[in-house]
Amino acid sequence: MLTHQDNDMLCHVGPGTPGGTLMRRFWHPVCTSAQLPHPDCAPLRVRLLGEDYVAFRDTHGQVGFMEELCMHRGASLALGRVEEGGIRCLYHGWKFNASGAVMETPNHADPKYAARMKAPAFPVREEGGIIWAYVGPRELQPAFSRYAFMDAEPAHRVVLRINVACNYLQLVEGGEDSSHVGVLHTNMARPGWKDNEFSRNPDVVNPAALASNDLEPALKIEETAFGFQYVALRKTDDPRIRNARVVPFIVPYGRIIPAPEFLFTVLEVPEDDTHTSTYIVVHGNAPVTEETIIGLLGLNDQRYYDRKNCAFTASWADSFGQNRELMRESWTGLRGVEVEDATIALSQGPLYDRSREHLVPADQAVVRVRRVLLESVRRAMQNQQPAALGLDLSGVGACDSQLEEGAAWQDLLPSHRRTEAA
Template sequence: MLSAEENDYLCRVGPGTPMGALLRRYWLPICLSSDVAEPDGPPRKFRLVGEDFVVFRDSAGTVGVLDEKCMHRGASLAIGRVEDCGIRCLYHGWKFGADGTIQETPNLPDSRFRNRLRAPAHPVHEAGQIVWVYLGPADKQPPPPSYVWMNVPPGHLATTKAVQKGNFIQGVEGEIDSSHVGLLHQTEIALARTGEYDPEGIGRDRFPTTDDAPLLEVEDTKFGFHYAAIRKLGGEQEGQSYVRVTPFIMPFQALIPPMNLGFLYVPIDDTHTCTYVVTGDPAKPIDKADWLKWRSLEDVQAPDYVLHPAQDREAMVAGTSFSGVAGLIPQDALVTDSMDLIVDRSKEHLVAADIAVVRMRRLLIDAARAVEAGSDPVGLDGSVDWAKFTAGSGVVPQGVAWQTLVPTNVAD
């Protein structure tokens, strides 16, 4: 359990906070590319780590991310016009390029003023159907993001997002908590074994166990850590274990086996989270509509993407649904929504199955303290190849190291 002071340190992400400073050292998703799909289309306002930004795609297709308020008098650029390779403030017509260049100041014809200033614009990178932005110090900017799920042919990637109540740490904790899988998701796990339901690729290894108290082993890595959930097998598989290896990639991503399903819990502010869900399937193209349907996310779409699932109590009584909610992602959201906006972790009673959650909290707190002290956080020393890190699952004979399932996740 954390003290109240440590919990506050962990969960506060706004400007001037230690955790906010840590998060700003990494590339952060701010929206989907489809949210600003059309050149010269409407600008969009997005909130990220407690700050407001305007995102737009200019006439040439370049995406710009600027502070939302016009640097002149503070009007919102989100109500502005995107035209002629820039965004124009409606109030006095000031026009800015995607790089922050002040292109026009109609109420001040003298160009010397605008030539010596620049609007607050932030580095942008598009990859994995996501618009990424870097908000940290310019001299600390890391290489653009590259993850295993990005390395698939065109048409083999599906990405969406869902906005949820609650601090981002609560979402991350759910993804690295393997012991809840056979409990909260038991209806879907049972169907996956029969092939009737399989949006996460569970059926590829059939989740061949009913052991709901896995042994967890955690190993630090250059990207954060990975952990193995080791479950007992019986019968003809006596002496073997079913193992699921889940990486936690700094600062808020988990890769879920067996398909390297990417979950990124991106803090909108202290009490709201935008969850990006990504599947890259090297084996076959992905139909986005079908992908959303199987995950019960077909209604969680633009422009708001709000996910707030409701329980079907009749299905729970009838025994057709353990949780009363369809889909693994909505089930996780149901639990997260049921918590306080920021959980009081000083009241917890942790068990051995929570070891990965404990490691994640400590890793983030230590990394934030390192940034406060002037050091670089985990993964940003220039030696990390993010694209090679993977999740893994399978049956492992007794005495064989679980790391054989993820041979490219080399630990120091």
Template sequence: MARMLSAEENDILTRVGPGTPMGKMMRRFWMPICTSAQVSEPDGDPLRLKLLGESFVLFRDTNGEIGVLDELCMHRGVSLALGRVEDCGIRCLYHGWKFGVDGTIMDTPNNTNPRFKQRMKAPAYPVREAGGLVWIYIGPKECRPEFPHFEFMNGPAEHRAVIRLNTRANYLQLLEGGTDSSHVGILHSNQANPTWMKDEFTARDDEDFNPGALASSDNAPTLEIEDTSFGYHYVAKRKGPRAEDGAPTVSVRVTPVFLPVGRIIPAPAYQFFVFEVPQNDYVTSTYIITHGNKPIDRGEIIRIMGLKEPFWNDQDCNFRADWSNGMGQDRAKMATNWTGFDGIEQEDAILAVSMGPILDRTKEHMVAADRAVIHLRARLLESVQRHEKGESPISHEIVDYTPVRSLPDTVIREGERWQDLVPGNSTVGV
């Protein structure tokens, strides 16, 4: 049995605000803060956003440039999210101070001294727009890494579907769920095995975008884990059919986990890149980017994720299921629907919310199938420890992630190397 986390370790892993060990480590990375679709129009409404316990305002100016400033106006502390976005800047409603995307003070109607504007700037942050997301860096200026490149940033936009979901749960609860392969065939039974209610197994081959598709009914996979420069990857080995010559086989499913908050989940024809980005200790923005070599129907991705009104919409992206509405569970249909919920991400988010804002991991009883989750915690703690010693966190030096791949269920002979099916995972950053 695995050693339980101490209360101190759980606190280190889950607290991300300014000055916390995890918060300081995470600030060394570029992080998504919203989708491009949320701020698509020049001079459109500003966005009030939170990241790692800090508050920001984001806007797209007249020229299409994006700016991210501290939310509160440097003059008297009024929220700039209430301001006017116009004429290449954002203007505070209180006294009309106006700021450019780089923090330049463009106008101070109640102060006519021109030298003031020239010697002061509002706090502004480096911004990049790529892959349907807006990314920012809020760490020390002298430590800013190169902007990372992921495979989903390549190709035409129609080959990519981007979804954001804001869930009232600590980021680690959601990230651990994404590194837990044994739950796929159970929690996501309707997506993994449509005949589960008959005590039969039927592989799903009708939806090549289904990340829950499994090739085996084995819900107690054997896990093998290998550290990489970006974090680690692991394989879930499930019992496979006999080969034509009678040799035993296994069905393998490979998941890369890139620190501090990312992973890639496989589907037959697509890769699901998922980032669990903490707004603060209690709210997480999940970014799901589905990417492949052919066009994607975003509506179908939203459907299989189970995201719909009244629990989620594509405007504010907030997930509203909670105990006051029974988590949205329809128990009347549970004879043919394992959970009474509508899809994969809805199921994952609801179970994370059900744990409470921050789970007390000192009370867990872990088993062998939880090895990848246990390893996630260990690698995150290792990354924090490195940073505390003045070293680079795990994955901090990696710029090009494009060779990193997940692998959907693939049958191989026992003893064959699964690593050879995802060769780029071991060479990235080396």
């Protein structure tokens, strides 16, 4: 369990908070490339770390990321016109380019005045189907961290954004909790559970397709430069072999989950204290389609996902669409990996009080997430380097493999020990 003080330190991410200080040291996904589909398309309103921004793609395809409210009189630029190389406020026509330079001030047409002004704009990168921004102190801007999915062929990669109305840490902890996979995702993880007969799910895209029926994995954890990695060791029919599922935690909110033929990179980006944008990037050595992943996650049902606004829409209004009759054959009465994960996180409330919980050994990775984040917060507050900052993360992955007795599990992903500054 966490104290109230430590829980607040990790969960609150607004300006001036300890958690917000940590978060503002990193580059963050702010939208998908698909949300700004072409030059001069409609701008996008973005909520990040308790503050409001606007993202736009100019006439030349360059992305700008700025404070939402116009520096002149505070009207929202998310309502503005994107045209002729910039974004123009509707109120008085002030126009800004992607770097924040003032291009025109029609109600005070003095070019010398415009040349002295600059709107609050932030560094931007577009990589791997995601638009990233850095909103922290300019003097502390780190190197941009690359992930393996950024080098995947576009046909071999799917990028999704799902906005969930709860604190980011609830979603992070769920993702680092290996023991929940065989229980919450029972129908996908352990087909045949109703008849007490385990048969492996043959779906090579499904990250919940476990290779073992063991619901009490033994966990081993190792700190790394990017945070930590853990292995969940599950029993197999051969006592000399364990199933080894290795998952990293990348400060401040990243993880990579293995499926038989693909990797799922998941980034739980805080919009504010009670809203999170989950970015899921699936990539591998074979083609994969968005429709396949949407269906796997259970997001092809309009009761759960508004694809236009990227919003997870299920709520307590209808008990998250849970079908009690279906529970005769379905463990949860829900359908899809993300539907189950998001529903559980939302069921904890918008911001969960961890001082009330009772932990067991299977929760070791969850405890380590908190410990690593608390240490990273303290380091950030002291202007020291938190874990993962500025690292090249392209060698960080995950695996679900067989491990012979006496073998070192760390050797399954030796690149994790070699991860270093970009």
